[in-house]
Amino acid sequence: MRESELLAKIAERSASLTRAFPHVAVGPGDDCAVVRIGNTDCLLTVDQVIEGSHFRKATPLDLIARKAIARSISDIAAMAGTPVCALATGALPKGFEQSKADELFDCMKRWAEHWACPLVGGDIASLPQTSDPMTLTVTVIGSTHPARGPVLRSGAQAGDGIYVTGKLGGSFDAASGLGKHLTFEPRLAEARWLADTLGARLHSMMDISDGLGRDASRMADASKVRFEIQPELIPRNTPDWRRAASDGEDHELLFAASGEVAHAIASSGLPITRIGSVMAGSGCFIIDGATAIDVRDLGWEHT
Numbered sequence: 001m002r003e004s005e006l007l008a009k010i011a012e013r014s015a016s017l018t019r020a021f022p023h024v025a026v027g028p029g030d031d032c033a034v035v036r037i038g039n040t041d042c043l044l045t046v047d048q049v050i051e052g053s054h055f056r057k058a059t060p061l062d063l064i065a066r067k068a069i070a071r072s073i074s075d076i077a078a079m080a081g082t083p084v085c086a087l088a089t090g091a092l093p094k095g096f097e098q099s100k101a102d103e104l105f106d107c108m109k110r111w112a113e114h115w116a117c118p119l120v121g122g123d124i125a126s127l128p129q130t131s132d133p134m135t136l137t138v139t140v141i142g143s144t145h146p147a148r149g150p151v152l153r154s155g156a157q158a159g160d161g162i163y164v165t166g167k168l169g170g171s172f173d174a175a176s177g178l179g180k181h182l183t184f185e186p187r188l189a190e191a192r193w194l195a196d197t198l199g200a201r202l203h204s205m206m207d208i209s210d211g212l213g214r215d216a217s218r219m220a221d222a223s224k225v226r227f228e229i230q231p232e233l234i235p236r237n238t239p240d241w242r243r244a245a246s247d248g249e250d251h252e253l254l255f256a257a258s259g260e261v262a263h264a265i266a267s268s269g270l271p272i273t274r275i276g277s278v279m280a281g282s283g284c285f286i287i288d289g290a291t292a293i294d295v296r297d298l299g300w301e302h303t
């Protein structure tokens, strides 16, 4: 099944879930679920990193631990939330040294605390074979922004500007396996500033994990609007905008905010760039001269 079909199914299920269980405000399909516990909305997200897919056997344990934690923290940032605590599990290949397992969990604990998100529980299990890939799973619980509330993917409106933080593309160095995909800084501070400063005028936000093209398409679809992106405006680590828009694991923020806040954002001094505009309609297009290129197929498709 293509990931796009899978996501449509998830959205369908999410809608019936929120009908059946009113304490679930947002189910699967956004960066985090939003669940009401008592009188409080909580953010919940879980993500995993797998040897061979997200890191290599030779990747230093500290960087593996950092990535495992940072990916889930980035999802909390994408909702303009604040991390509260984390839970982690590790499935380690048979024969994995105890001292290395301890080091790995110490590193995860340190990175979790670095983002003020203490590791409050977890589990380690041994995989059946020495050749099985190490897998780490991290759940993060977060609080929503006290004034703005959770910023969803579905709020972009015609007339909004489309923005990204940082620079896109080139996060994975194919020769070494290293790069920004292991060392990115989750955009908690930028997300907090946006929610503090723009409030309800911050309409929609997500983190870019599967490439700008694919993720911007998801936001346009979720918001039922059309995105038009100017390729020359995409801030990038690679000369080619097609690569910048299709490379994965940027973990930058993509957001849409009401047109009148463009000046406030531009003068914030934060690494934020306007890359396009939201229109009535559907789809996500890069406007290359006179041609509107459908960017749906620029990002990663996990098959």
Ligand SMILES: [Mg+2]
Residues within 6 Å of the ligand: 030, 031, 074, 075, 078, 206, 207, 208, 209
């Ligand atoms: Mg995400």
